[in-house]
Amino acid sequence: HWAYKWSNPKPTTGPSTSSQLPPGSMGWPLIGETFQFFARSDSLEVPPFLRERTAKYGKIFKTSLAGRRVVVSSDPDFNHYILQQEGKLVELWYLDSFAEIIGQSTTSLKEAWNAQELHKSLKKSVYDHIGVERLKGKLVGRMEEMVGRTLDGWAGRAEAEDPGGVEVKRACSKMVMELSSNILFGHDPTKFHQHLSDMFESFTRGLLSFPLKIPGTTFHACLQSQKKILRIITDVIEERRRRLEETAPLETPAVGRRDGGEIDLLDQLIDDARTKGFPDDKGISYLIFGLLFANAETIPSVLTLALSFLDDHPLLLHQLVKENEEILRSRGSTGGNGLTWKEYKSMNFTMNVINEALRLNGSVGIIRRTIEDVHINGYVIPKGWTIAVMPTAVHMNPDVYQDPLSFNPSRWKDIGGSTSTKNFIPFGGGMRTCVGAEYSKALMAVFLHVLVTKYRWKKVKRGRIYRAPTLQFGDGYFIHISRKND
Numbered sequence: 001h002w003a004y005k006w007s008n009p010k011p012t013t014g015p016s017t018s019s020q021l022p023p024g025s026m027g028w029p030l031i032g033e034t035f036q037f038f039a040r041s042d043s044l045e046v047p048p049f050l051r052e053r054t055a056k057y058g059k060i061f062k063t064s065l066a067g068r069r070v071v072v073s074s075d076p077d078f079n080h081y082i083l084q085q086e087g088k089l090v091e092l093w094y095l096d097s098f099a100e101i102i103g104q105s106t107t108s109l110k111e112a113w114n115a116q117e118l119h120k121s122l123k124k125s126v127y128d129h130i131g132v133e134r135l136k137g138k139l140v141g142r143m144e145e146m147v148g149r150t151l152d153g154w155a156g157r158a159e160a161e162d163p164g165g166v167e168v169k170r171a172c173s174k175m176v177m178e179l180s181s182n183i184l185f186g187h188d189p190t191k192f193h194q195h196l197s198d199m200f201e202s203f204t205r206g207l208l209s210f211p212l213k214i215p216g217t218t219f220h221a222c223l224q225s226q227k228k229i230l231r232i233i234t235d236v237i238e239e240r241r242r243r244l245e246e247t248a249p250l251e252t253p254a255v256g257r258r259d260g261g262e263i264d265l266l267d268q269l270i271d272d273a274r275t276k277g278f279p280d281d282k283g284i285s286y287l288i289f290g291l292l293f294a295n296a297e298t299i300p301s302v303l304t305l306a307l308s309f310l311d312d313h314p315l316l317l318h319q320l321v322k323e324n325e326e327i328l329r330s331r332g333s334t335g336g337n338g339l340t341w342k343e344y345k346s347m348n349f350t351m352n353v354i355n356e357a358l359r360l361n362g363s364v365g366i367i368r369r370t371i372e373d374v375h376i377n378g379y380v381i382p383k384g385w386t387i388a389v390m391p392t393a394v395h396m397n398p399d400v401y402q403d404p405l406s407f408n409p410s411r412w413k414d415i416g417g418s419t420s421t422k423n424f425i426p427f428g429g430g431m432r433t434c435v436g437a438e439y440s441k442a443l444m445a446v447f448l449h450v451l452v453t454k455y456r457w458k459k460v461k462r463g464r465i466y467r468a469p470t471l472q473f474g475d476g477y478f479i480h481i482s483r484k485n486d
């Protein structure tokens with residue numbers, strides 16, 4: 001009887017009982033369709049789980065994943081609507097395992113991230129350090145400097161001594177972590193980069209697994225690496241407090257204690273803790289951890305995809321080189337040095353490359369929980385269910401993106417704001433839009449700018465690209481790079 005009820009759920013009582021749940025199958029009791037969810041695609045195609053069910057049931061269907069009742073949507077209008085319903089019809093919801101990893105299950109961050117005012121204020125603190133104003137200031141130049149140093153390092157690994165070459169995604173991840181942890185909390189991440197990599201090894205499976213803290217499970221492995229990183233971050237917080245106290249009494253705002261008045265996010269959060277009573281130390285360490293986590297997979301994956309496609313499309317690479325060399329040429333005549341915000345904003349083709357890589361990268365899903373019954377096309381999604389918005393499927397819609405699997409940056413010339421609002425959601429939407437969106441785009445543009453103007457690269461080998469359901473690069477994408485003037 002229980003198994004039957006699991007497989008044939010009914011809408012909640014009340015006015016919605018006459019409505020139907022969306023079509024779909026709940027799979028096996030408890031396990032649901034979790035295993036099918038992981039079935040891989042052979043290419044950049046939408047994973048089979050989504051492709052097959054969308055063909056059978058339409059763009060909105062029900063299923064069960066990791067013990068949760070879920071409605072999966074690749075309907076752009078419905079997705080857009082849901083992302084605007086934060087706090088009204090839906091709330092932020094992470095799967096139990098993911099919530100535990102990013103501190104949303106037990107810490108004060110959980111309430112904060114769900115309480116609109118605190119969420120807004122925390123997000124503002126982060127945005128103040130990586131948002132447009134910072135980018136317009138010194139941040140773009142700082143990125144350029146860092147990327148230059150990183151690429152020099154890659155180029156320093158001579159072909160004869162290092163025939164295997166540089167693995168792009170891993171090397172990009174190292175670069176992004178170095179830049180971001182320096183910007184966010186003035187710390188060199190060498191010590192925890194390995195733990196982060198270990199964590200991601202088990203992450204995708206750990207994310208959707210049941211949160212069993214038993215040794216030997218993927219979730220347990222994830223948690224072990226997470227703990228090591230959190231310990232390092234906690235040490236940094238304590239050390240920073242000590243140092244700040246040595247300079248001036250803690251009551252002095254951080255701005256006054258820093259040379260030149262420039263503070264990083266950690267200074268800011270320590271100030272917030274004192275003046276607003278929030279976040280506490282645990283909250284700060286989880287927040288910084290979460291931000292590093294948000295950097296570690298996303299930007300490297302998009303960059304690796306972009307490079308890999310440019311490798312296959314020499315004409316597009318040529319166009320990219322031309323645009324970026326043009327920036328250098330005009331800069332030469334005006335005597336400027338270092339990339340400026342204005343120059344960054346003039347990189348139209350470069351941004352098209354990035355948008356196209358973001359589109360094809362997609363993302364596994366944006367998750368919400370319904371706090372009221374949600375009605376859609378005559379169906380009801382009962383209160384307490386999970387809604388998973390699927391950016392990958394939205395980005396592969398052939399009605400919007402002609403020949404969606406092909407890498408075609410030029411398509412972005414014709415895609416206007418209204419089309420992209422609903423059909424291009426790499427950074428989510430509504431109140432929860434990614435706080436690092438502008439930062440990520442700028443970093444990727446700066447990376448491509450420095451790479452194509454000063455270096456050339458050659459593919460050593462590349463694994464098969466597929467989704468499982470996150471984007472994977474098989475055995476990796478290895479390149480050799482050298483300076484153009486060498």
Ligand code: HEM
Nearest residue numbers: 291294295298299366426427428431432433434435436440
């Ligand atoms: C290519 C790079 C990135 C992609 C594709 C990406 C994607 C996303 C998406 C889809 C969301 C929405 C999640 C949801 O609605 O539940 C999100 C939220 C978020 N992202 Fe990113 N992200 C990227 C880079 C970053 C970076 C570099 C940072 C930090 C420095 C960051 C910090 C965050 C934070 C804090 C949130 C939560 C916002 C909230 O709940 O209000 N992301 N990101």
